[in-house]
Amino acid sequence: MRTRRSYLKGAGALLAGVGVAVGAARFTPTDGRTDQGNATDDDAIEPPEQPADDAAVIDIDYDQHDRPGDVYRIWTGKEGESYSFVDDRVYNGDSAMRCRIGNGENNGSNATYWLPVNGYGQPSEVYQRAVISLGDDWEMEGKDVCRFWCTGLNDEAGPAGSGGNGPPTGDDGWSNLVTVTTRGPDGNGTDEYNLAAYTYHMDQSYSAGELEVIAAPIPSGEWFELETHVRMNSIVDGEAVPNGEVRYWLNGELVYERTDFRWTTTDAQAVEHAGPIVRYGGSENAPTDLRLYYDEHRLVLGDAPPIPSYDEQDGFVSPTVRDEYEGRITFVSRDERTTYTIRCDGEIVHSEWSNIDGQRATYNDTVSITDDGETVVEATIVPSSTDGYFYNGEIVSISADPDPAELWVDGDQVDIDDYAGE
Numbered sequence: 158m159r160t161r162r163s164y165l166k167g168a169g170a171l172l173a174g175v176g177v178a179v180g181a182a183r184f185t186p187t188d189g190r191t192d193q194g195n196a197t198d199d200d201a202i203e204p205p206e207q208p209a210d211d212a213a214v215i216d217i218d219y220d221q222h223d224r225p226g227d228v229y230r231i232w233t234g235k236e237g238e239s240y241s242f243v244d245d246r247v248y249n250g251d252s253a254m255r256c257r258i259g260n261g262e263n264n265g266s267n268a269t270y271w272l273p274v275n276g277y278g279q280p281s282e283v284y285q286r287a288v289i290s291l292g293d294d295w296e297m298e299g300k301d302v303c304r305f306w307c308t309g310l311n312d313e314a315g316p317a318g319s320g321g322n323g324p325p326t327g328d329d330g331w332s333n334l335v336t337v338t339t340r341g342p343d344g345n346g347t348d349e350y351n352l353a354a355y356t357y358h359m360d361q362s363y364s365a366g367e368l369e370v371i372a373a374p375i376p377s378g379e380w381f382e383l384e385t386h387v388r389m390n391s392i393v394d395g396e397a398v399p400n401g402e403v404r405y406w407l408n409g410e411l412v413y414e415r416t417d418f419r420w421t422t423t424d425a426q427a428v429e430h431a432g433p434i435v436r437y438g439g440s441e442n443a444p445t446d447l448r449l450y451y452d453e454h455r456l457v458l459g460d461a462p463p464i465p466s467y468d469e470q471d472g473f474v475s476p477t478v479r480d481e482y483e484g485r486i487t488f489v490s491r492d493e494r495t496t497y498t499i500r501c502d503g504e505i506v507h508s509e510w511s512n513i514d515g516q517r518a519t520y521n522d523t524v525s526i527t528d529d530g531e532t533v534v535e536a537t538i539v540p541s542s543t544d545g546y547f548y549n550g551e552i553v554s555i556s557a558d559p560d561p562a563e564l565w566v567d568g569d570q571v572d573i574d575d576y577a578g579e
Contacts, residue, residue: 229268239266248452263438269430279427292448295377306335307434309387314426327422349374359419373412482547489563497557499534503550514565518545554578
């Protein structure tokens with residue numbers, strides 16, 4: 158799995174902030190009491206991880222603003238009534254943002270960071286982090302759902318990313334929202350408040366978005382850290398490639414990952430909005446007055462995930478060391494997600510290159526290299542992509558499901574059946 162370090166490595170980032178806060182304390186869970194006080198460096202689970210050198214970083218410091226509308230687009234709900242800054246329940250600093258959902262309401266209340274209006278265009282990739290709390294008296298009934306965070310959304314291109322107006326066709330909007338629900342992964346009701354992903358994408362089955370419940374309960378009355386990452390799908394000859402990516406981390410643990418979304422057939426639509434979006438229910442209503450709290454919102458924008466430096470990632474080496482190895486392998490996937498295994502009786506390492514065997518091999522964060530008497534590579538590769546390896550010794554076997562589009566060993570294109578092993 159790709160770790161957060163893949164997105165937040167290095168130092169010296171371009172700080173294009175709305176109130177920049179460098180070196181803020183990392184998240185630590187609290188019991189959610191309003192007398193808990195502010196987090197300090199002593200509370201940190203781990204040191205802050207800095208963004209990649211070429212990333213645009215936006216740190217939203219609520220203490221630097223008079224009202225939410227100074228930094229967010231309040232485009233449904235009423236500022237002051239739906240969204241307001243408060244000082245009686247904060248995680249860090251003097252202010253947090255509160256969203257109120259009234260008893261019996263099911264309307265949406267959006268306070269997103271509007272990327273193009275703030276000068277960032279529509280990036281194809283956005284990482285976000287925030288510290289969030291459901292109110293002390295949070296309550297949901299039956300199998301209710303409440304959306305509370307926007308991983309990414311585009312409504313400039315059209316209405317197909319919300320409101321039961323899907324499925325999108327590739328040029329008329331899309332969205333991915335984080336949801337809390339009293340449903341379990343089996344669809345039945347539960348006493349826990351589970352996270353869920355709610356996505357409008359080209360392959361959804363119904364006009365409403367696809368809801369995927371995650372076995373990741375969140376507490377009420379306590380602060381939790383949410384991190385999200387979205388990367389738009391590729392486009393080939395005007396067709397959407399099923400490789401759009403979404404990931405959620407809860408308190409630092411990866412709880413959701415999906416890498417086969419199709420949202421767009423045009424570069425003209427990407428991530429327009431990100432951040433707080435609140436909507437209780439579809440048809441169901443809030444059973445009582447509810448509150449959500451937000452603090453320490455950070456966005457990191459980029460067009461591609463930073464590749465870890467070679468000395469940071471075990472088994473991942475620079476292409477400049479090619480002459481230190483006896484052979485190389487180039488694995489090219491078909492137009493579908495592929496899982497494969499390579500066994501070698503010597504050393505094998507993962508690398509990248511721009512033109513070997515007519516292919517461009519890139520870093521694959523799923524690669525696992527272990528030793529059980531032989532060196533074993535296990536990985537999953539996205540559609541129409543290329544992985545590369547250098548090795549010493551002999552290749553014992555190569556297996557894949559499905560078979561690769563191309564397999565090259567030592568500069569020769571080969572049939573995978575030739576490496577079936579015993």
